[in-house]
Amino acid sequence: GESVGLHLPTLSVQEGDNSIINCAYSNSASDYFIWYKQESGKGPQFIIDIRSNMDKRQGQRVTVLLNKTVKHLSLQIAATQPGDSAVYFCAESNAGGTSYGKLTFGQGTILTVHP
């Protein structure tokens, strides 16, 4: 069945370090991917997205890498700050298919940034 999962459920880093959060997906038909940040008591906050015709996309302090060969997605956060502490979810969809509105979420990675 379709699933999106994460290799590491928790990640602890020091302030100023770079963070890498990984995600594996199993649906080879997935063509659109999003990373979300969720803080306690709040809804998921959009960070960055990438389409399957790309393998890298950069935002402000964040980079998403997509490796379709091994069905792997990663989020890199540069110069991690305490405010980056949250749960991070990857989500995927088969946007070009019949389930184009449906996001499938992974279980999440807890990122803790120590001052």
Added chain:
Amino acid sequence: NAGVMQNPRHLVRRRGQEARLRCSPMKGHSHVYWYRQLPEEGLKFMVYLQKENIIDESGMPKERFSAEFPKEGPSILRIQQVVRGDSAAYFCASSLGGGREPQHFGDGTRLSIL
């Protein structure tokens, strides 16, 4: 710019009662999605709606759950005859278009069933 607005933020119901959750999408967005999140888990898709139409309800239980997005007013997720297992956080998202458009989420409604 107002984001996705959900109300109430917290809702307590007794078993057998009805729960109504409301969602106003971001301005200009006509695509609305509902997700459910259990503690320590990711979000699970329930339903995708456009104005007055249900596009995909494959994640919604067949019994007791319904959703609508009328021409005027917010989207409503309705749960009839609630049971303890319905306790969860319910999130609404909206997007400008379908497909490869990012979905933006509200802060959810936390439903507790006594």
